[in-house]
Amino acid sequence: MIPLATVVEDTSSGSSIKSGKSGKSHKNSEVHNNGSSGSKFGGLFKSNSYRSGSISSNTSVGVASTTHQRSMSFVTEEDHYGEHQEPVNLDPYHQCLQWLQQTCRPAFVKELLQLSSVPVPITVDNAKHPDMIGSTQKIQVATWKQCQVQVVTIDKWGNPQDVLQEIQALHKLRKCRQIIQLYGYLPSSSSTSNQIPALLLQQPSHGSLRQFLDHHFDSIQWPERYKLALDMAQGLRFLTSQGVPCTMHSGNILIDAEGIAILTGFGIPTGLITSAPCQMTAQPTSSSLLVYMAPEKLKGSTSYSSDWQVYSLGILLWELSSGRIPFDEIIARAESGPRLAKNLEQLSSAIIRGLREETIAGTPEIYEQLFKMCWEGEPESRPPLEVVEETLQMLVVVEPMDMLMLPGEDLGMSITSIVSDSIDSDAISTHLRSNSIRSDSPNPSHVRSFSRPQTLHQAVSVSNPDMTEWYILSGHDINGYAIVPTYSNECEITPIQACLGHFLPNSLPILKELLDQDADITLPARRSHQNCLHILLDRYIPFKNDHGSAHLFAALDMLLAAGAQVNARDMQGYTPLHLLMRNPKISSEDVVEVLNKLTAKGVDTSLQAPREGNVLSLAAKYLHFEAIRAILNNDILASEPESIDRAIESCLTMTGRVTDKFVNLRTKTKEFLKLWTGKAGAPRREKVALKILTDAGLLDMTGLRIKSMKGKMMTAPSGVLQTQLDCANLYYDAHIKKKRELILNNMGGVQGFIR
Incomplete structure (x- = not known):
């Protein structure tokens, strides 16, 4: 403890x-x-x-x-x-x-x-x-x-x-x-x-x-700062939703x-x-609390507004990036002088007119844009708390972080301080000059004024359901292509692909709306040729909440019901199932659930991934034990000797932290794969072959072929892959047919079997 x-x-x-x-x-x-x-x-x-x-x-x-x-x-x-x-x-x-x-x-x-x-x-x-x-x-x-x-x-x-x-x-x-x-x-x-x-x-x-x-x-890194910022935004949003006002400063957190x-x-x-x-x-001094107040509050406004909190949050985000209170040198000098009230009044007046702190060198661009939006002088230019929280959420969970950008136009609104010619004004000017050394650029910083999403793609990318519905009703192209930096700086994607590119629980209503409006899920992303299933399973990052991965499964069910192609290949040759196995952030339990849903829609687990073998080999490489069991129990091709050998090789080449749990799982996976080789694997392969042929309606209750099917070409019925059916037929003729006939004769024919 x-x-x-x-x-x-x-x-x-x-x-x-x-x-x-x-x-x-x-x-x-x-x-x-x-x-x-x-x-x-x-x-x-x-x-x-x-x-x-x-x-x-x-x-x-x-x-x-x-x-x-x-x-x-x-x-x-x-x-x-x-x-x-x-x-x-x-x-x-x-x-x-x-x-x-x-x-x-x-x-x-x-x-x-x-x-x-x-x-x-x-x-x-x-x-x-x-x-x-x-x-x-x-x-x-x-x-x-x-x-x-x-x-x-x-x-x-x-x-x-x-x-x-x-x-x-x-x-x-x-x-x-x-x-x-x-x-x-x-x-x-x-x-x-x-x-x-x-x-x-x-x-x-x-x-x-x-x-x-x-x-x-000096010890905390940007991921930790993002997490602290997200905590503040989530707590503030919860208080606002309950109608509870909050005084935000670094002493109250x-x-x-x-x-x-x-x-x-x-x-x-x-x-x-x-x-x-x-x-x-330790608390900030009472004099320093004015730097957290929104300009309209400094002007004397008494009617509470949640926009005040957004402004204070923006100041706190800057404080996380710098480690100090804004304008600390000015305030310290004012507190040590004889005219404290007048000096603070001048600082307050300068803040109202647009004075803000300089950006600290090394601050990520999206984070800088965010706190500058939050501390805008006009309340209507500040982003809603929902946008602030979702942006910080992306910073916490999405990698690489430097690929992220916020939607919005650079209005080129420079901040200028308008102060009188006095000693206090000189102090403010000196403060700005001294801090400009720490900024990324010697030029005055620019504020990117927040504006509502300007396109359907932008509304979808920030998970704004109201603006999404508005742009759909306004006639925006629901299947149009655009570059969305939150997904990629190269690929052009459709709005529904932008939704799946950084899928969160609150993205589910937007996905449903797009599908209800007949968004075309068969369109591939330009350059990558990934379809909706590729993007969802490749870029999905678990979001921990009380419902677990329910939103992932709900999205998958929607896409499959809409006819998403489960065996499509992208530009590199990967199918959605390949990308599922390669995504290290999805748990093994969720991998099995997704695999079962795709299998019910006819996914082909025998398709080869570039340089990595089939799906069984990928599952072995990433130690998805239950997925391996599910594949072998349904895929006769996966249990071919060369497939098993490749899977064992992939399992042995898997590297990770040498812990007891990792070593035991790798050993367990290897030993299970060996059970499907040689004489030990024959009964298992026979069981899978019989299951495939029975599901296809080709065997009677005795395990023999139906007479009407003898000598005819075996065509796979709906839901059964032709490759699996052909392999099961070959294995049946080579290893099962004579054995079944011999057992049936010894039992006195069909009547004896029934008795």
Whole structure:
């Protein structure tokens, strides 16, 4: 289990904004509850949250002082609750407690492990009374059922009139992994007379995004940044769908032990519960919060809009690319000067007029385009949250990433800062000049204004069902060809092929609409000559959700019902089944399911792939054991000696990580293939031949040919391949016919067989 890492902001510094190079560790900032320190970044996250081996660092976490470590030592239950010398009046919280008892999961003090007390400065944000600001309070943290929690006692819940609204919102939002979780409550906190109830609130162990970037920015790679950005977008979209406003900045986003970004600080402004985990983390200063505000909000607009959140998300995406807060140098200089309010007002005015940060060198183009769209000055020019989430989803799952591009036109809208001639204006100009060194180009950056998809291909490629339907109704060519960069910079594809090129669960309604509108699935992509089945099985990337691969199977059923050609070859000579076996991202279980569906439509498993043998050989190469079993049980040609030998050779040439699981699977596959050779394989081949001839209606109940079929040309009926039927007939004549006749004669003919 990973110990809780708590970071408490040093109030004496006056600012958490770091000027200069980001990614530096700060002393006295991170402490583990077990008293240890100096852990490595690569060991903080649990396995399987990021791509294997993608996060590693030799950066050590700062060591806390001895005095601070003593304050973090374990306390007993009596020590924990001994601070409440006076009984707490529970009457104002009666309705809240009643709701908790009826709705939430009860917990008990004995279930809490590593219970400890952490001194935290009281600030304007977490103070119940103004006269408490500047002092410290003790916050209780613990481990409950392997989850890091904060024990929020009832005396720290805040205004009773707001608490019920907060806890009900938390309970409503519990299904989203990217939202702070209310795990349960303690109905009786101790056996003493001064017992008080408490909430068990999630306490992400890596603190805020701000401190996470301060300590580990140099260690995280772009795949991890994409994942954090996607978490923020998904959490924000979920909150928006529930009608819950959220204040987005790098202090309100926490990072848990699995590297997932958790949103806090939403709901009512006066609520203390949702923001309680932020009290133990490093936060941006109040002066720096203005950089996250949308221009219309800076102008004084009070009517809430989800476009504000898109703007804040764009700022956070840039912060992920740079590791620092926008305009940190300007803000730090303003905070150290005598005219803080005036300086911040000028910075705010410049942001309203178009001032934005420069792009950091090395930022991927599509990511840069995305955050520039999000921080557009005009709300209507910002993309919907759905587009932001889907773009980040593609960045997370689609490779190679540098082939991706967003639809949209470059409007050439340059950002210019309009400021007065003053010392503060010079500071802004100096900031821009200094940051231009880090940009990809010395010229001012350009913003690509977001616009709705301009063509049917674009609407399909971003999975926008409304715009897809609109362009179809508007008369756009449903079978027209176009180059869609999200698929390829060379091949021209039709809209339905663009849909299948990066197929996600939300692409299913679009596919259905295109098929309902009689999209031609027989058209091949130009240059590659791939049909719809080729593209789906070649480029499909699993999308984990509650329904597994159901959307893949649904799409496959639609295409097969529409008459997709299962044995077509592309420019390189591969069939859809070849590409299925070659796709390493599709699980073996899903391979078998797809294989069965294609087999029912007459797929030919004997067709040879370029330089790799038939489908059996490909299945052996990629160790699809159950697929091998299914092929051999239905394909008499696959069990030919040369086919088995080629499959065994492919199996032995398969390389991978030398783990027990891999070695055992390769050995199991090889031994199973050997069972189909020599005398051991004869009964198995005989069974397959009889099955093929019986399914074709050529054998009677005794296993002999029907008399009316003797001497006639055997033509394969519908659903049976002629090559399989011919091979089964040859094998029957050579190895089965005489044996069957002899057995029947010994049993007294047909009547004896029936008896």
